[in-house]
Amino acid sequence: MMLIPPLLQKGDYIYGSFIKPEMINGYIKSSDPSNKDALIGQYFFSYSSVSQAIAYAKASLTQWQKKSIESRIVPIQKLQEDIVKNHQFITKTISLESGSPLHEASSEVNESILFLQYLIDASPSILDEIQQKKYTQVPAPLGCLFVLTPHVHSFFYGVIFCASALITGNVVVHKPSRYTPAIGQLVAEIWDRCSLKRGVYNMVQGPGTHISQQVMKNTLLDGIVFCGEYDTANSIHRRTPVHLPLRLFCGGKGTGIILSDADIDDTSNTVIAALTRSGGQSPYGLSRIFVHESIIEDVLETIENRLKNVHISPPNGEQPSQLGPLISEQALSQYIQQGESIEKEGHKAICPAQKHTNETGFFVFPSMYRMYQSSKDLFLDIEVKGPTLLVYTFAQEQDVVGMIKKISYRRSLSIFSQRESTITQEKINFGRICYNKTHQLPIVSTMPHGKCGNGHREGLGIVRSLIQYINKERIP
Structure with a gap:
């Protein structure tokens, strides 16, 4: 099997560093789908990494929530600048691991940049509008989130869901698709260069079924965000504890x-x-x-x-x-x-x-x-x-x-x-x-229907879905 440069497998990204755990539970292989004999990389996964990532994210939550929206926007701006600077390399990585034609991969990078600009520009007014409404209890971020993103448009979704979560005051443990671990690592590398507070963004690799079993048992988690196929979303819904907020964004053309x-x-x-x-x-x-x-x-x-x-x-x-x-x-x-x-x-x-x-x-x-x-x-x-x-x-x-x-x-x-x-x-x-x-x-806020929709908007509507209301009754 041929090994393709250029990506060095760095491990899971936890508390601001790429780490290799003492106990490895298995490996996932990343291959070029246009040449299945070409190995891009072999990425380990570890159940202990999942627990560690959630624990460190949870420990970072309180201080991150206290930051102003202006302070939380700063790393998002740096993220956008880094993507612009490394546009060509990101495009080639997306194309290599997903098999997308180069023009499609380039468009995905452009759309990520555009979404981040909309997010930076619109989030302050969206969050201010939410705060100005009178509720019996103040709206708040969901908290410590486990975010699962798909292999399709893996870079775009990895960027927009995590950025939307962070800008609203949540902290994140991101698990990219098992089919696009190199793109998942690339997203983590970019966040690592954004002067983000340690523990606010974390990334773990692994097959969804194995990792989700560990996630469902973790009592520190405050919510799950999933983007992908309806059948997988339905399976996650059945296994998620009833007290745990679940945000599902499903497929369908x-x-x-x-x-x-x-x-x-x-x-x-x-x-x-x-x-x-x-x-x-x-x-x-x-x-x-x-x-x-x-x-x-x-x-x-x-x-x-x-x-x-x-x-x-x-x-x-x-x-x-x-x-x-x-x-x-x-x-x-x-x-x-x-x-x-x-x-x-x-x-x-x-x-x-x-x-x-x-x-x-x-x-x-x-x-x-x-x-x-x-x-x-x-x-x-x-x-x-x-x-x-x-x-x-x-x-x-x-x-x-x-x-x-x-x-x-x-x-x-x-x-x-x-x-x-x-x-x-x-x-x-x-x-x-x-x-x-x-x-x-999706850039603008839209509400899919049928099995595509679960009451949560796409595009900038993601921002509102990552805020919780403990009591929705308005004050007269």
Whole structure:
């Protein structure tokens, strides 16, 4: 197995230092998903590190909460400056470990910088507004938080959730995805250069199942923040003690409606770009489109032809890649099995889910299925895996409204049309409506619905979700 530079495995980050514990309970391997034989690094995990990190974070909580919002903003500004300074290296690290094309990795870094600027600018007024409201008890941070972030957009989520927690007066133990430990270490290295008070930010590595078992038993913890798939979130919810605050931010991709007057060329390009983002794994991608019956054949033909010409390659290939690999062998298997299940229900594979001929990585061909309403299962309740596009047909706008309200994952809706649609937020109950474009990584505050939402807003709405109200009754 080939070892790739440049990352030195430093260990867990606890109380302002990278440490190697006396007792190691196991290892996780980080491999380049575009070349599964290329080992990026082998990272140990330790149950004792989890307990130590939580204990040190808890010990730092009181002093951190006493700091003014202006003081807490300072390390966030330094974080942003460091990301700007090291933009190129961060981009390459994201691309190497996640398999994302370089332009996507670069965009993720840019969006992280942009979110931090919004956070720096808006947090004082948001927190001041909260403090000005009259409650029987003063609003306060949740406290010592265990923050779990996913492999998709791992740098972005690692930055925004931890920064939002710290700026609101919480302290953090961050556990990145087992598939992106190098990116998790990179986030910790950047925090280490931000003159942050020791113990306020900590990072531990390890597989989620093993580490979460240790977390659930820890009595010093004040809350858990999770960002990732709904099924994993549901599992965490079942195992979390009832007294422990839980903030869940779940996956699920967007939906599109293509009306009869839509520009088919432009719409097809937008759909494919969203479908293939982050190897088809981004929650801000697109997995379902509902197409007016008068243009369904033209749309299917156009998208099919363009899907067959999507350039699939490692991010460092000679030609810029449009579709990178899936993150793991398991993700690849789930993608293939999902396609087989869709076909078994009588739906038509325009482009079937298949492994790519490049066997070195977890590459797949993008897939598209024409969905027939005569089938018993329209797959409206699943979290669609990989670069899979499910295409439905409708005749009237009221028909499509009825169908999309049955979708379980209602993060965002894109409407493609050259006229103003009568489909409104009130009718469809989605987190956000976009016109002739798709939803990007969350900056502004939005409220996803269905299995995507758990009563907590994304974007800057995260700030409010990390504040607790012991008693919500207003003073008259």
